[in-house]
Amino acid sequence: xxxxxTLEFQSEARQLLQLMIHSIYSNKDTFLRELVSNASDALDxxxxxxxxxxxxxxxxxxxxxxxxxxPEARTLTVRDNGIGMTRDEVVALIGTIAKSGTADxxxxxxxxxxxxxxxxxxxQFGVGFxxxxxxxxxxxxxxxxxxxxxxxxxxSTGEGTYTIQPVEDAPQGTAVTLHLKPEDTEDHLxxxxxxxxxxxxxKKYSDFITWPIRMRGEGEDAEAETVNSMKxxxxxxxxxxxxxxxxxxxxxxxxxxxxxxxTIRLQAEGTFEYQALLFLPSHAPMxxxxxxxxxGVQLYVKRVFIMDDCESLVPEYLRxxxxxxxxxxxxxxxxxxxxxxxRQIQLIRRRLVKKxxxxxxxxxxxxxxxxxxxWREFGRAVKxxxxxxxxxxxxxxxxxxxxxxxxxxxxxxxxxxxSRMKEGQEHIYFMTGESRSAIENSPHMEAFRxxxxxxxxxxxxxxxxxxxxxxxxxGKQFQSIAKGQVDLESEADKKATEVAREQQNKAxxxxxxxxxxxxxxxxxxxxxxxxxxxxxxxxxGDTHDLTPTLEKMYRAMGQ
Ligand code: ADP
Ligand code: MG
Numbered sequence: 001x002x003x004x005x006t007l008e009f010q011s012e013a014r015q016l017l018q019l020m021i022h023s024i025y026s027n028k029d030t031f032l033r034e035l036v037s038n039a040s041d042a043l044d045x046x047x048x049x050x051x052x053x054x055x056x057x058x059x060x061x062x063x064x065x066x067x068x069x070x071p072e073a074r075t076l077t078v079r080d081n082g083i084g085m086t087r088d089e090v091v092a093l094i095g096t097i098a099k100s101g102t103a104d105x106x107x108x109x110x111x112x113x114x115x116x117x118x119x120x121x122x123x124q125f126g127v128g129f130x131x132x133x134x135x136x137x138x139x140x141x142x143x144x145x146x147x148x149x150x151x152x153x154x155x156s157t158g159e160g161t162y163t164i165q166p167v168e169d170a171p172q173g174t175a176v177t178l179h180l181k182p183e184d185t186e187d188h189l190x191x192x193x194x195x196x197x198x199x200x201x202x203k204k205y206s207d208f209i210t211w212p213i214r215m216r217g218e219g220e221d222a223e224a225e226t227v228n229s230m231k232x233x234x235x236x237x238x239x240x241x242x243x244x245x246x247x248x249x250x251x252x253x254x255x256x257x258x259x260x261x262x263t264i265r266l267q268a269e270g271t272f273e274y275q276a277l278l279f280l281p282s283h284a285p286m287x288x289x290x291x292x293x294x295x296g297v298q299l300y301v302k303r304v305f306i307m308d309d310c311e312s313l314v315p316e317y318l319r320x321x322x323x324x325x326x327x328x329x330x331x332x333x334x335x336x337x338x339x340x341x342x343r344q345i346q347l348i349r350r351r352l353v354k355k356x357x358x359x360x361x362x363x364x365x366x367x368x369x370x371x372x373x374x375w376r377e378f379g380r381a382v383k384x385x386x387x388x389x390x391x392x393x394x395x396x397x398x399x400x401x402x403x404x405x406x407x408x409x410x411x412x413x414x415x416x417x418x419s420r421m422k423e424g425q426e427h428i429y430f431m432t433g434e435s436r437s438a439i440e441n442s443p444h445m446e447a448f449r450x451x452x453x454x455x456x457x458x459x460x461x462x463x464x465x466x467x468x469x470x471x472x473x474x475g476k477q478f479q480s481i482a483k484g485q486v487d488l489e490s491e492a493d494k495k496a497t498e499v500a501r502e503q504q505n506k507a508x509x510x511x512x513x514x515x516x517x518x519x520x521x522x523x524x525x526x527x528x529x530x531x532x533x534x535x536x537x538x539x540x541g542d543t544h545d546l547t548p549t550l551e552k553m554y555r556a557m558g559q
Pocket of ligand 1: 127
């Protein structure tokens, strides 16, 4: 007989499994959604691969998912005849967590104060296959990669190690068998050996899966019947689809465990037809600012899954948008390289971007709280768009909000800032810095505070960059209060001050000359200021000088 190897889970995987075994997540039913979701992905992958590789020796005649319950043995099996996995894939995919942001997630989890906080984090991370260990004390997975001869049997109790062993006669695809925890079987609510219970969960969480999910009917020799309706949500008219259905679909495509913040539908008819179903998540993923993160939506062509993370369809700054685009006129053979050049794809992308931006704009007035969540989670990413999406710059500014001296708690939109601008105020004033308190206590702020001018308080590193690149909003220029000569006076006042200034300059001439000599090359010029009301002196950058933060950034980069 074939040798059995015992291998260790990678340490991140081990930590996650411990959490699942001690099941701190309350909604245990979701384990089934994860298994069905994986089976569906495996069928998508097989269809695509067999289409691309005509020599692949795979059986694609009856692609489906089957679920079997065995109350006597207390097992539940989810089976698919999809792509399957090789031995090495099992080790790499099931024995480790390759998801970026995992380390960060685990650190946060350790710091979580209570069970609710941990649950919330798990919901954000999405635990996938490991969710099985919420309900099973042992999991057996038998799989054979399509086109290969030998299968693999994987088994684990989730406690640190797993075994792996070749099998001779495994069918194509993957079967996951859960040996259910006895305590759940006794509890009616969680009796996963009950076919009725399983059917109910499938209907609730996986109805939209486009492959048949079959279960044997009640009675001795009843036929297998399809449990799900299999309709692609984006192809159904929006009046027919419930919010719950959208939410479950979102969880399937995003691997998120939490509901989305907003659902967006888009339909284009005519010569170039496509449908899109997009979602704004309710929280930022752990890897939003990591370089190796994935982005983009799923691409389908005529209902056939083509690829995950199609980055050509969404710009970098909207990388958190999830969902599906189904195009009618593309070839099933498209590759990522072709997509980058494709004119139709570029057109879809333009339209998606505009739609996302207008949806957020509508949210600002329709549901301020929802918008506040959106901006808190994704604002820093969205602002990156100010640097590279010229076409939509004004629209991005329109949906942006910024901390401001107007209200210490609530950020302001630029539209609201402009509506509060004082008589004679021409510019939108801002100051960048490391923290709100640093900015508020800056001497630069004094004259503005005294005059009652509102100043935007910009503390994100990205703010340093876009304020230089973006000329203005609604015809008003952005003006740093820490740079150049800031003009706070009306014309009439100016004449009077000019005279006074002349006299002051005379009076202070010897002091200014002396200071200029004493400070030498460290400053360009020493001059009297109209900015200050209580501080005796402050350092001012030239209009084209770097801000202190940028200066620090460049210095850190060795420039
Ligand atoms: P995710 O689905 O988010 O990638 P999972 O933990 O659910 O994470 O699954 C990990 C990986 O294991 C999948 O990405 C897939 O490559 C592989 N996998 C899981 N289930 C199956 C299956 N039924 N058939 C083929 N591969 C599978
Ligand atoms: Mg999964």
